Amino acid sequence: MKKIIGMAAAGAMLLALAGCASGADSSTGAGDAPAPEDLIVGFSQVGAESGWRAANTKDIQAAFEDAGIELKFSDAQQKQENQIKAIRSYIQQGVDVIAFSPVVESGWDTVLKEAKDADIPVVLTDRSVDSADTSLYVSFLGSDFVEEGKKAGNWATEEFADADAVKIIQLEGTTGSAPAIDRAEGFADVIGSDPKFEIVASQTGDFTRSGGKQVTEALLKSNPDVDLIYAHNDDMGLGAIEAIEAAGLKPGVDIKILTIDAVKDGMQALADGKINFIVECSPLLGKQLVDIVNKVVAGEEVETRIVTEETTFTQEEAIAALPDRQY
Numbered sequence: 001m002k003k004i005i006g007m008a009a010a011g012a013m014l015l016a017l018a019g020c021a022s023g024a025d026s027s028t029g030a031g032d033a034p035a036p037e038d039l040i041v042g043f044s045q046v047g048a049e050s051g052w053r054a055a056n057t058k059d060i061q062a063a064f065e066d067a068g069i070e071l072k073f074s075d076a077q078q079k080q081e082n083q084i085k086a087i088r089s090y091i092q093q094g095v096d097v098i099a100f101s102p103v104v105e106s107g108w109d110t111v112l113k114e115a116k117d118a119d120i121p122v123v124l125t126d127r128s129v130d131s132a133d134t135s136l137y138v139s140f141l142g143s144d145f146v147e148e149g150k151k152a153g154n155w156a157t158e159e160f161a162d163a164d165a166v167k168i169i170q171l172e173g174t175t176g177s178a179p180a181i182d183r184a185e186g187f188a189d190v191i192g193s194d195p196k197f198e199i200v201a202s203q204t205g206d207f208t209r210s211g212g213k214q215v216t217e218a219l220l221k222s223n224p225d226v227d228l229i230y231a232h233n234d235d236m237g238l239g240a241i242e243a244i245e246a247a248g249l250k251p252g253v254d255i256k257i258l259t260i261d262a263v264k265d266g267m268q269a270l271a272d273g274k275i276n277f278i279v280e281c282s283p284l285l286g287k288q289l290v291d292i293v294n295k296v297v298a299g300e301e302v303e304t305r306i307v308t309e310e311t312t313f314t315q316e317e318a319i320a321a322l323p324d325r326q327y
């Protein structure tokens with residue numbers, strides 16, 4: 001087994017050397033854009049944990065296909081070690097650009113340094129890293145998750161304006177991921193100024209529907225009088241709906257539900273009155289990622305931070321938006 005891996009690695013190195021010899025990337029000067037068919041991009045995706053992720057994968061793959069650029073794609077199944085392996089393999093293969101959506105924020109410096117030493121530019125999509133050395137990546141394309149958490153908090157403040165006390169269960173995203181950290185922070189920033197809001201329990205559901213269901217089931221037992229569930233994504237909110245219904249309660253009425261993403265299933269639940277409000281987070285990052293790749297390989301300047309534009313949805317707005325919703 002070891003021998004086979006060794007041979008494969010040697011082969012990959014030869015390929016990488018051949019790539020260098022043709023001068024495909026490193027010798028390219030400003031404005032001297034290589035043809036799309038000469039480019040190879042390696043992309044390491046988080047996993048397939050949610051409707052958002054499925055839409056994001058589809059959009060990225062379609063955008064590279066439309067652009068005629070080869071995309072090597074790997075699914076890390078929500079594990080950082082798989083992403084590190086994938087990035088190392090892209091480095092060995094000598095791809096022109098590496099893009100990835102880091103499952104968690106920390107622990108990337110070593111592998112990013114390896115990419116930098118190999119002169120392979122790295123683009124972060126969707127989620128960020130906490131590396132102090134920002135020269136380890138050329139750009140970060142994605143949402144402002146703190147802002148999303150604030151929008152969620154603002155809705156809660158208005159919705160419960162007349163209430164004296166509001167008990168909240170928070171369903172957190174993947175522990176250590178940028179969206180879980182930032183969405184909790186933005187929300188707490190807003191509701192924290194009013195003592196009537198109390199987060200009575202906060203646990204991770206790992207951004208999955210089954211995780212959201214299980215955690216809600218357990219937490220409802222110890223907190224039957226909860227007023228609001230704040231889920232860091234639609235899928236966990238959809239799981240919470242199942243748990244609430246199984247407990248004989250009415251989601252959206254007995255317990256209000258506030259989520260982030262606005263994927264079709266979430267929007268349908270909002271239209272049906274089972275979710276009460278959704279903060280949008282757009283997974284459609286493909287075209288912008290292709291643009292960044294094209295600029296980077298042409299030696300052009302790229303913006304180091306590109307923030308996705310997004311909105312929020314009430315029930316009426318969801319009903320109006322659903323027929324044309326792309327994801």
Ligand code: GYE
Nearest residue numbers: 049050052126179207233
């Ligand atoms: O909200 C969630 C997904 O990183 C923004 O990851 C993304 C989040 C998204 O699993 O549904």
